[in-house]
Amino acid sequence: xxxxxxxxxxxxxxxxxxxxxxxxxxxxxxxxxxxxxxxxxxxxxxxxxxxxxxxxxxxxxxxxxxxxxxxxxxxxxxxxxxxxxxxxxxxxxxxxxxxxxxxxxxxxxxxxxxxxxxxxxxxxxxxxxxxxxxxxxxxxxxxxxxxxxxxxxxxxxxxxxxxxxxxxxxxxxxxxxxxxxxxxxxxxxxxxxxxxxxxxxxxxxxxxxxxxxxxxxxxxxxxxxxxxxxxxxxxxxxxxxxxxxxxxxxxxxxxxxxxxxxxxxxxxxxxxxxxxxxxxxxxxxxxxxxxxxxxxxxxxxxxxxxxxxxxxxxxxxxxxxxxxxxxxxxxxxxxxxxxxxxxxxxxxxxxxxxxxxxxxxxxxxxxxxxxxxxxxxxxxxxxxxxxxxxxxxxxxxxxxxxxxxxxxxxxxxxxxxxxxxxxxxxxxxxxxxxxxxxxxxxxxxxxxxxxxxxxxxxxxxxxxxxxxxxxxxxxxxxxxxxxxxxxxxxxxxxxxxxxxxxxxxxxxxxxxxxxxxxxxxxxxxxx
Ligand SMILES: *[C@@H]1O[C@H](CO)[C@@H](O)[C@H](O)[C@H]1NC(C)=O
Ligand SMILES: *[C@@H]1O[C@H](CO)[C@@H](O)[C@H](O)[C@H]1NC(C)=O
Ligand SMILES: *[C@@H]1O[C@H](CO)[C@@H](O)[C@H](O)[C@H]1NC(C)=O
Numbered sequence: 001x002x003x004x005x006x007x008x009x010x011x012x013x014x015x016x017x018x019x020x021x022x023x024x025x026x027x028x029x030x031x032x033x034x035x036x037x038x039x040x041x042x043x044x045x046x047x048x049x050x051x052x053x054x055x056x057x058x059x060x061x062x063x064x065x066x067x068x069x070x071x072x073x074x075x076x077x078x079x080x081x082x083x084x085x086x087x088x089x090x091x092x093x094x095x096x097x098x099x100x101x102x103x104x105x106x107x108x109x110x111x112x113x114x115x116x117x118x119x120x121x122x123x124x125x126x127x128x129x130x131x132x133x134x135x136x137x138x139x140x141x142x143x144x145x146x147x148x149x150x151x152x153x154x155x156x157x158x159x160x161x162x163x164x165x166x167x168x169x170x171x172x173x174x175x176x177x178x179x180x181x182x183x184x185x186x187x188x189x190x191x192x193x194x195x196x197x198x199x200x201x202x203x204x205x206x207x208x209x210x211x212x213x214x215x216x217x218x219x220x221x222x223x224x225x226x227x228x229x230x231x232x233x234x235x236x237x238x239x240x241x242x243x244x245x246x247x248x249x250x251x252x253x254x255x256x257x258x259x260x261x262x263x264x265x266x267x268x269x270x271x272x273x274x275x276x277x278x279x280x281x282x283x284x285x286x287x288x289x290x291x292x293x294x295x296x297x298x299x300x301x302x303x304x305x306x307x308x309x310x311x312x313x314x315x316x317x318x319x320x321x322x323x324x325x326x327x328x329x330x331x332x333x334x335x336x337x338x339x340x341x342x343x344x345x346x347x348x349x350x351x352x353x354x355x356x357x358x359x360x361x362x363x364x365x366x367x368x369x370x371x372x373x374x375x376x377x378x379x380x381x382x383x384x385x386x387x388x389x390x391x392x393x394x395x396x397x398x399x400x401x402x403x404x405x406x407x408x409x410x411x412x413x414x415x416x417x418x419x420x421x422x423x424x425x426x427x428x429x430x431x432x433x434x435x436x437x438x439x440x441x442x443x444x445x446x447x448x449x450x451x452x453x454x455x456x457x458x459x460x461x462x463x464x465x466x467x468x469x470x471x472x473x474x475x476x477x478x479x480x481x482x483x484x485x486x487x488x489x490x491x492x493x494x495x496x497x498x499x500x501x502x503x504x505x506x507x508x509x510x511x512x513x514x515x516x517x518x519x520x521x522x523x524x525x526x527x
Contacts, residue, residue, distance in 0.1 A: 015044055015045060015046060016045050016046070016127040016128060016456070016459050017045075017046045017048070017124065017125060017126045017128075018040060018045050018047045018048070018126065018127065018128045018130060018455070019120075019126045019128070019129045019130070019142075019146070019148075020033060020036075020037050020047055020048065020049045020050065020129075020130045020132065021050050021112075021129060021130065021131050021139055021142060022049060022050060022051050022132035023050060023051065023067065023107075023111040023112070023139070024104065024132055025052050025053055025069060025073070025077070025104065025107060026104075026134065026297075026298070027053055027297040027298075028155075028296060028297055028298075028367050028369045028370075029132065029155050030051055030053055030055070030132070031266050032155045032265060032266045032369060033049075033130075033132040033153055034049070034055070034266070035265040035266035035267070035447075035448075036130065036153050036242065036262070036265055036451055037049055037062060037130075038059065038448075039265070039447075039448035039449075039451040039452055040451065040452065040455060041059060041061045041062050042448070043452045043456075045455075046063070047063070048062070048063040048064075048065065048120065048124070048126075049062055049063070049064050049065070050064075050065045050067060050117055050120070051064070051065075051066060051067070052066070052067050052069050052107065052108075052111050054066060056347065065116055065120055066116075067111045067114045067117060068114075069107050069111075070106065070110045073103065073107050076099075076103050077100060077103055077104075080096045080099055080100050080103070081096075081100075081298055081299065082300075082303060083096055084096045084387045085299050085304065085386050085387070086305065088386060088387055088409065093387050096387075097387070097388070104134065105135050105136065105211075108134075108136040109136075109138065109215050109219075112136075112138070112139050112141070112142065113219065113222065117142075118223070121142065121145060126146050127459050128149055128150070128151065128455070128458060128459050129142060129143040129146060129148050129149075129150045129151070130150070130151045130152075130153055130455075131150060131152050131153065133152045133153065133154045133161075133162065134155075135161075135208065137165075137212055138212040138216045138231070140216070140231070140234040140235065141219045141225075141228070141231075141234070143234065144225075144228050144229050144234050145223075145225055145228070149239045149458050149459070149462060149463035149464070150234075150237070150238055150239060151239055151240045151242065151454075151455065151458055152240070152241045152242070153241075153242045153244075154241060154242065154243050155244050155368060155369070156178065156243065156245060156368060156389075157178070157243055157244075157245035157249070157251075157253075158241070158243050158245070158253065158259055159178050160198060160201040160202055160205055161201070161205050162241050162243070162259075164205065164235070165235060165236075165238040165241055166238060166240070166241050166256055166258035166259060166468065166469060166472065167256055167258075167468065167469030167470065167471030167472040167473075167474075168241075168254075168255060168256045168258075168259050168469065168471075169254050169256075169471070171251075171254065172195055173186070173191045173194065173195055174186065174191075174253075175194075175251050175252075176190065176194045176251055177193075177197035177198050177201065178197075178392070179197055179389075179392060180193050180194045180197055181392055181395050181396065181399075182194065183399075184250065184252060212231065213231045213232075216230075216234075217231070236472050236473065237463070239258070239458045239463045239464040240258050240259075240260055240454055240458055240464060241258060241259050241260070242260050242261075242262050242265075242451065242454070243259055243260070243261055243263075244264070244265055244266075244372070245261055245263045246261050246263030246264065246440055246443075247261065248436070248439045248440045249263065249440070256467075256469040256471075257467040257469075258464065258467050258469065260450055260454050262447040262448075262450050262451055263372065263440070263447060264372055264376050264440065264441075264447050265447040265448065265451060266351070266369060266372075267351050267372070267373055267376050267447075268351060268352075269446060269448065271351065271352040271355035271356075272349065273352075274349065274352055274353070274356070277343075278324070278348075278349075278353065281322060281343045282322070282324070282353065282356045282358050282359070283358070284322065285321065285322040285358040286358055287320075288319075288320040288321045288322070289321050289322075289358050289359070289360030289361075289424070290321060290322045290323070290324060290356070290358045290359050290360060291319070291321050291322070291323045291324070291359075291360060291361045291362070291420075292323075292324050292326075292348070292353055292354065292359065292361075292362045292363070292364075292379075293312070293316065293323060293324070293325045293326065293362075293364075294325075294348060294350060294362075294363075294364060294370070295326065295364075295365040295384070295386070296364070296365045296367045296370060298367075298386075299365060299386050300328045301325075301326065301327060302327055302328050302329045304408075305409075308408055308409070309336050310336065311412065311413050312336075312416070313336040313339075313342075314413050315413050315416045315417045315420065316339070316341075317337060317339035317341065317342060318417070319341060319420065320341075321341065321360060321361075321424070322341050322342075322343070323341060323342045323343070324342075324343050324348060324353060325342055325343065325344050325345070326348050327345065327346065328346055329346070330346045332344075350373060351373050351377075354373050354374055354376075354377040354379050355377050359377070359379050360379070360380075360424055360430075361379065361380055361381070361382065361420065361423055361424055362374045362379045362380070362381045362382075363382045363384065363420075364381055364382070364383060364384070365383070365385060365386050365390055366381075366383040366384070366385040366390040366391070366393045366394040366397070367389075367390060367393070368389060368393055371393050371397065374402075374433070375436055375437060375440065376441070378430070378433050378434035378436075378437035379430075379433065380402055380403045380423050380429035380430050380432075380433050381394075381397055381402055381403035381404075381423075381433075382403055382404050382405070382406060382419050382420065382423055383397055383398070383404070383405045383406070384405075384406055384408035384411075385405070386408075400432065400436070401428060401429060401432040402432055402436070403423055403429055404419045404422065406419055
């Protein structure tokens with residue numbers, strides 16, 4: 001009986017061989033891609049993951065290929081990030097952002113050509129490739145080489161770079177650009193700024209296209225690949241884009257069927273048990289609650305300006321709450337103090353910790369992943385943003401009343417202490433974020449169920465050309481029908497000129513005078 005049932009529910013494509021190309025070196029991105037992979041593994045697929053960062057918590061069920069980064073890679077990035085966190089002025093940030101993008105991209109090109117990946121491709125048959133997107137779409141060459149459909153996994157809401165693959169509308173003037181902090185519907189000045197930023201993103205995309213096209217062609221030549229579609233063809237052959245966003249977070253925007261929202265994919269439906277020491281520490285916090293402090297995986301708190309560390313320590317150590325502090329150096333001699341209410345830990349399973357019932361506040365750098373996890377578990381925040389999208393993420397939090405923002409470079413003990421007490425004691429922050437959590441989680445399919453359904457859908461149909469938007473094959477002039485508008489206005493102008501001629505003709509016949517325009521008539525009157 002049960003066997004019959006089991007057989008009935010065997011999906012059509014169980015046990016597919018899926019290649020996850022996640023070569024970005026940003027750990028927070030890899031965590032999101034791993035959420036995607038975990039959902040497929042749980043469904044019984046054979047997922048092979050390629051990364052350039054070592055994976056914590058290895059799932060014994062997946063195959064992992066670790067590709068070493070380029071020489072000097074880590075050093076280059078760390079120098080850049082430390083420099084930005086110590087001087088986050090706009091010019092310095094932009095300078096280092098550009099340098100980092102170049103370093104990131106070249107490392108991903110290096111990973112793609114690495115012999116470990118090449119032998120994996122040679123010795124195995126795959127049914128699908130998933131590309132973890134981060135300025136690396138030249139890696140679409142791998143899908144072309146394998147002749148398999150390709151899905152893109154992206155860490156944020158749909159952005160211009162992603163929209164072009166599947167013909168998703170930009171929403172010019174009504175969907176605020178990622179970097180523009182505006183409420184919908186946007187005011188004139190906000191629409192103006194947003195459209196300018198869209199234009200800028202569009203130009204950057206075009207610029208990268210030329211660079212990445214070269215990478216693509218170099219790769220095809222280096223490995224002597226035959227019958228390869230062009231880079232442009234491959235960009236138009238992306239079956240689906242998974243976006244780690246959900247409409248309940250806003251902005252509201254139109255999405256084509258090939259954009260599938262899986263916001264919160266990195267969050268487990270049920271948290272894993274905590275290791276005994278963490279569990280005891282958090283369970284112990286039932287009276288006053290617990291606070292988590294983490295600056296994410298890119299900024300090492302232990303390398304921050306000692307003045308900042310002192311401010312944080314002096315405030316946290318005076319609280320009644322227990323504080324769990326992410327501190328990279330495991331050596332107790334490096335800790336800023338030994339207050340009883342603070343536990344320093346190098347590795348913190350953030351999602352599981354935020355899910356703990358005693359958790360009251362998250363002091364965070366405001367990376368998208370952290371903000372989503374905190375919102376998902378209904379925990380209010382204090383944001384200490386450093387760079388990139390972090391200030392924007394935190395501004396949004398403040399605006400919707402989920403928490404407060406401080407400048408970690410300049411904050412005083414008084415300011416930090418006031419903020420912490422405000423968020424802990426004013427119940428509105430927790431109430432707002434809990435209300436959001438309820439709408440965020442209320443979906444027909446959970447993020448993990450969506451991943452499984454749509455990934456298997458693409459495998460079942462060998463790609464998804466039938467849900468591709470026609471915009472993929474139209475240029476900007478066609479997309480906005482500028483050519484049609486030009487014809488209409490041209491025709492209207494011609495009709496206007498012809499009518500004018502006819503009227504003048506009749507005028508002359510009736511009055512026997514010349515037909516003059518108003519301006520000309522006035523002029524001749526004066527004369
Ligand atoms: C799963 O994928 C790996 C490649 O990483 C391959 O060696 C293995 O044979 C595959 N297993 C099955 C059952 O197809
Ligand atoms: C596009 O993808 C489909 C499905 O994988 C494949 O059959 C087709 O050859 C691809 N076309 C190009 C131009 O790569
Ligand atoms: C939890 O509380 C008990 C009793 O007060 C104490 O003995 C223990 O050390 C605490 N554990 C942690 C991890 O703080």
